[in-house]
Amino acid sequence: MPPPEDISFEEFVTARRAALLRTAYLLTGHPDDAEDLLQVSLAKAYPHWRRLSDRPEPYVRRIMARESVDRWRARRWRETLTALPVEPATSDESDAHDRRLELARALQALSPRQRAVVVLRYFDDLTERETARLLGISVGTVKSHAREALARLRHALTLEEEPVRDG
Numbered sequence: 001m002p003p004p005e006d007i008s009f010e011e012f013v014t015a016r017r018a019a020l021l022r023t024a025y026l027l028t029g030h031p032d033d034a035e036d037l038l039q040v041s042l043a044k045a046y047p048h049w050r051r052l053s054d055r056p057e058p059y060v061r062r063i064m065a066r067e068s069v070d071r072w073r074a075r076r077w078r079e080t081l082t083a084l085p086v087e088p089a090t091s092d093e094s095d096a097h098d099r100r101l102e103l104a105r106a107l108q109a110l111s112p113r114q115r116a117v118v119v120l121r122y123f124d125d126l127t128e129r130e131t132a133r134l135l136g137i138s139v140g141t142v143k144s145h146a147r148e149a150l151a152r153l154r155h156a157l158t159l160e161e162e163p164v165r166d167g
Contacts, residue, residue, distance in 0.1 A: 009049050026119040027068040029108040037064055062134040069112040106156040114149035117142055
């Protein structure tokens with residue numbers, strides 16, 4: 001992608017909207033909240049467009065991660081996903097959909113900072129150093145949040161897979 005001085009804000013949004021919206025969804029766990037988060041983040045980035053370095057996307061992602069944490073702190077409550085498939089799905093599609101919902105629920109059970117670390121590190125494929133820079137925390141903090149979050153995710157997803165035993 002060319003530097004911001006060579007690309008308009010509108011072109012950037014058009015080219016990167018889908019990827020940014022995916023990140024926003026993973027941070028919020030709800031499509032409407034993801035749209036809101038992306039819009040607020042883009043609105044905050046727009047006034048600084050001319051001053052951005054040659055990579056504006058990390059700047060927008062940092063705004064999204066921080067805004068997501070700030071929103072959670074302001075609410076002090078968590079929402080529960082209740083999304084259902086729109087059309088009847090095949091067995092394979094249904095299993096994949098169920099796994100995505102399980103992962104989304106497990107992500108929502110993490111703290112906002114842990115969720116941001118997991119999303120940026122493993123879904124957006126950023127390095128520990130890039131994630132630390134975007135979130136304004138140390139690399140060690142990224143490592144510890146990632147370790148704790150992955151352990152919680154493994155535990156949550158393993159519990160859901162275990163069959164109920166009579167006994």
